[in-house]
Amino acid sequence: MYQLHYWPTPNGHKVTLFLEESGLPYEIVPVNIREGAQFQPDFLKISPNNRMPALVDTDTGISLFESGAILLYLADKHDMFIPSLSHMGGRAEVLQWLFWQMAGLGPMMGQAGHFRNYAPEQVPYAIERYTNETLRLLNVMDKRLADRPFLAGGAYSIADMASFPWAKLGAQIAGSEVPLPNLQRWVDTINERAATARAYAIADRPDVQNADMTEEQKKMLFQQGASTVKR
Known part of the structure; x- marks a missing residue:
């Protein structure tokens, strides 16, 4: 429990x-x-x-x-x-994307959200800096997902679970002005899961x-x- x-x-x-x-x-x-x-x-x-x-x-x-x-x-x-220790290649794929989210996508999007929505005053440099870095990271995801259904390959993993709640919001920030077709397909796929x-x-x-x-x-x-x- x-x-x-x-x-x-x-x-x-x-x-x-x-x-x-x-x-x-x-x-x-x-x-x-x-x-x-x-x-x-x-x-x-x-x-x-x-x-x-x-x-x-x-x-x-x-x-x-x-x-x-x-x-x-x-x-x-x-x-x-996540693959077991006996499948180190697949496990490494999951871990690197899990840590990528923890160190990059989450913190950068958190800062972007703060300066765009909650800061007591508008700070144009901060808004531009963190919004641009968010878009860069989302484009990294979009490129990664071009030839595989999930971040670590063919199987849904904790790397996807870690990134999804942030990337779902990020896709809304990007909007139609920044096409992210592979990312959007991935978001839609996970959205459709009953869990x-x-x-x-x-x-x-x-x-x-x-x-x-x-x-x-x-x-x-x-x-x-x-x-x-x-x-």
Whole structure:
């Protein structure tokens, strides 16, 4: 059994995609990041970086933070959505695209979204910088998907689960002005999976619904520094 500490963000969706695809038993523990639940002592015990998602494996007592680490843990423990160590070539393909998303697509798109939608003032250089880098990364994906159905080849994997929630939003940013036909085909394919629909439907639950943020909530989310690290 797993407890998923969750809020409906792209990083939260990554883990629900896996759990719904796998059919593993789990329960949602809402972490309302707009009301400061990520700073509660019990949550910080499992996620010292005060970020969600976090996962508790109630069978082993192991807890994890960082969405990529959670996906890799689940994939290895249950031997699904990643090749085993006996198939190092295929495993390397999955891992490099998983880490590519964690280090590149997610952070760059997060910055683009912040400066485009949430910054208290418009900073043209930042908007251009992060939007352009987002588009560059989406084009890397589009090129990669030109001759294969999924990022690591022929099989759906944790690399796809990690990238999908971000790339889905990115395809909307690109719009029709930046053609990404292979990426759009991949987004549509994953969108059509029944598990994807179930994973995203969790965001409709009353206890995890996002509402418009207040100015105080924006400050809490976007103006953190050393003083916000709870000891």
